[in-house]
Amino acid sequence: xSIIMKGSEVAAAMKEELLREVEKLARKGIxxxxxxxxxxxxxDDLAYERGAIKKMGxxxxxxxxxxxxxxxxxxxxxxxxxAVDNNPDIHGILLFRPLPRQLDEQSVRNMINPKKDIDCMSxxxxxxxxxxxESGFAPCTAEAVMxxxxxxxxxxxxxxxxxVGRSMVVGKPLSMLLLKKNATVTICHTKTINLEETxxxxxxxxxxxxxxxxxxxxxxxxxxxxxxxxxxxxxxxKLCGDVDFDxxxxxxxxxxxxxxxxxxxxxxxxxxxxxxxxxSLNGLS
Amino acid sequence: xSIIMKGSEVAAAMKEELLREVEKLARKGIxxxxxxxxxxxxxDDLAYERGAIKKMGxxxxxxxxxxxxxxxxxxxxxxxxxAVDNNPDIHGILLFRPLPRQLDEQSVRNMINPKKDIDCMSxxxxxxxxxxxESGFAPCTAEAVMxxxxxxxxxxxxxxxxxVGRSMVVGKPLSMLLLKKNATVTICHTKTINLEETxxxxxxxxxxxxxxxxxxxxxxxxxxxxxxxxxxxxxxxKLCGDVDFDxxxxxxxxxxxxxxxxxxxxxxxxxxxxxxxxxSLNGLS
Numbered sequence: 176x177s178i179i180m181k182g183s184e185v186a187a188a189m190k191e192e193l194l195r196e197v198e199k200l201a202r203k204g205i206x207x208x209x210x211x212x213x214x215x216x217x218x219d220d221l222a223y224e225r226g227a228i229k230k231m232g233x234x235x236x237x238x239x240x241x242x243x244x245x246x247x248x249x250x251x252x253x254x255x256x257x258a259v260d261n262n263p264d265i266h267g268i269l270l271f272r273p274l275p276r277q278l279d280e281q282s283v284r285n286m287i288n289p290k291k292d293i294d295c296m297s298x299x300x301x302x303x304x305x306x307x308x309e310s311g312f313a314p315c316t317a318e319a320v321m322x323x324x325x326x327x328x329x330x331x332x333x334x335x336x337x338x339v340g341r342s343m344v345v346g347k348p349l350s351m352l353l354l355k356k357n358a359t360v361t362i363c364h365t366k367t368i369n370l371e372e373t374x375x376x377x378x379x380x381x382x383x384x385x386x387x388x389x390x391x392x393x394x395x396x397x398x399x400x401x402x403x404x405x406x407x408x409x410x411x412x413k414l415c416g417d418v419d420f421d422x423x424x425x426x427x428x429x430x431x432x433x434x435x436x437x438x439x440x441x442x443x444x445x446x447x448x449x450x451x452x453x454x455s456l457n458g459l460s
Numbered sequence: 461x462s463i464i465m466k467g468s469e470v471a472a473a474m475k476e477e478l479l480r481e482v483e484k485l486a487r488k489g490i491x492x493x494x495x496x497x498x499x500x501x502x503x504d505d506l507a508y509e510r511g512a513i514k515k516m517g518x519x520x521x522x523x524x525x526x527x528x529x530x531x532x533x534x535x536x537x538x539x540x541x542x543a544v545d546n547n548p549d550i551h552g553i554l555l556f557r558p559l560p561r562q563l564d565e566q567s568v569r570n571m572i573n574p575k576k577d578i579d580c581m582s583x584x585x586x587x588x589x590x591x592x593x594e595s596g597f598a599p600c601t602a603e604a605v606m607x608x609x610x611x612x613x614x615x616x617x618x619x620x621x622x623x624v625g626r627s628m629v630v631g632k633p634l635s636m637l638l639l640k641k642n643a644t645v646t647i648c649h650t651k652t653i654n655l656e657e658t659x660x661x662x663x664x665x666x667x668x669x670x671x672x673x674x675x676x677x678x679x680x681x682x683x684x685x686x687x688x689x690x691x692x693x694x695x696x697x698k699l700c701g702d703v704d705f706d707x708x709x710x711x712x713x714x715x716x717x718x719x720x721x722x723x724x725x726x727x728x729x730x731x732x733x734x735x736x737x738x739x740s741l742n743g744l745s
Binding site: 298299301302303304305306332333334335341343347350351354357359360361362363364366367368373 | 583584586587588589590591617618619620626628632635636639642644645646647648649651652653658
């Protein structure tokens with residue numbers, strides 16, 4: 176019987192810890208607050224925003240949404256962003272990306288206070304993730320994978336872990352988080368020759384390629400632990416991961432579903448980052 | 461017959477290109493200059509410094525050594541460093557590390573102008589290496605490995621490359637440079653289980669563990685390309701790499717010796733970085 180690693184269970188455990196942390200802050204008169212900066216109103220962003228606000232509300236984190244015009248110029252954008260960055264009541268900032276074409280993302284990456292940069296935009300946090308310095312903030316999705324593995328007591332130490340995908344939001348930072356925990360990490364991508372074998376040979380397989388159902392039964396073995404980070408729209412119009420779940424589930428040791436897997440943990444990591452930022456900005460822990 | 465990949469051949473080819481580049485700068489009235497900041501006078505640093513000065517001189521790059529007292533305080537150190545950083549005639553800065561205990565390395569990492577940071581201390585350059593942005597400077601030794609592979613026409617694209625070692629000066633940045641060139645990269649380290657097999661399974665094996673002669677004949681196959689980044693003192697008191705050269709050389713396709721391999725290319729990369737910095741700081745190419 177394969178174990179289905181459910182994001183909701185991980186999120187529930189994280190919620191308890193978050194409630195305790197927020198309560199501790201409240202006793203010091205601090206209410207952690209997330210600033211959400213959104214340029215325009217893309218449906219995807221709005222959907223994520225609704226989810227994030229609900230998640231934050233559920234653990235006592237305040238949210239402030241700063242909605243800016245899709246046609247805003249660089250100077251005005253920087254001024255608005257700077258106001259959020261300098262607002263002492265806002266501890267973490269989430270900026271929806273990509274930004275519209277007229278805006279320079281690099282300049283905001285260099286501008287954001289690294290202590291409020293809870294989704295790893297700043298070179299300071301990127302460099303920390305790369306070097307294994309845990310005092311920074313890793314991208315939330317990459318960290319969500321680590322939370323799932325930890326919750327299901329899957330020790331990565333010394334294990335062969337194959338990561339498919341090398342993006343800066345999942346594949347690469349996740350590889351560094353795994354390396355920090357002493358996994359032996361192989362990073363695969365579209366140019367990898369014999370991807371099937373490399374995946375099948377892994378004890379833990381993380382699919383973060385963004386390609387619907389590309390991981391079939393040939394990519395796994397009986398002992399595989401499979402973590403699916405993909406969120407795609409399948410040929411049937413339904414949400415699906417990078418893993419062909421139905422074909423793989425019976426064959427492997429454990430697997431995360433999509434939806435209801437890693438994606439369900441990401442906003443919990445975001446909340447954890449806001450709480451950590453609130454502590455750090457107030458000189459606590 | 462195994463091919464011995466000699467650093468001197470790589471360096472000779474790089475020298476020709478460097479001479480051309482320096483000549484081009486000269487026609488614009490620019491003499492590239494390296495600033496070497498040394499705190500104290502460790503014999504290792506002095507030896508590297510002599511080699512670097514000789515290498516720079518050979519291609520027409522000027523050197524300025526700023527020697528500071530081993531007991532210098534943070535404020536004085538920052539003032540001295542800042543003077544070098546702001547000197548428009550100095551295009552690249554090499555700072556010997558580790559710094560003495562009383563000095564804060566992190567502060568100088570954040571202080572250095574990323575455009576003069578030719579050995580990848582600044583978070584800006586570290587983040588660039590991680591993200592695959594080639595406009596920054598990678599650590600010289602990591603890049604020297606890429607130069608050796610390129611010179612000997614070893615295409616890494618799609619290949620299984622195993623890197624042993626995960627330091628921030630070689631293992632990790634090199635893995636990112638290899639990934640950028642579309643290699644399938646496996647990062648191994650002291651906690652890797654079954655290291656022998658993982659190494660033997662690689663088409664290209666890079667040893668950057670800092671452990672004398674740890675790579676024996678059992679770690680390689682007939683088709684292995686072996687690059688040895690280690691510089692250790694062996695049990696016989698002689699310089700040796702991470703690879704047991706005599707035991708491995710006859711078995712593999714090609715291999716770099718130690719000394720005379722990657723180490724002989726590092727200062728050529730440093731020179732190339734100074735020239736690139738001189739161009740970039742002057743708004744050229």
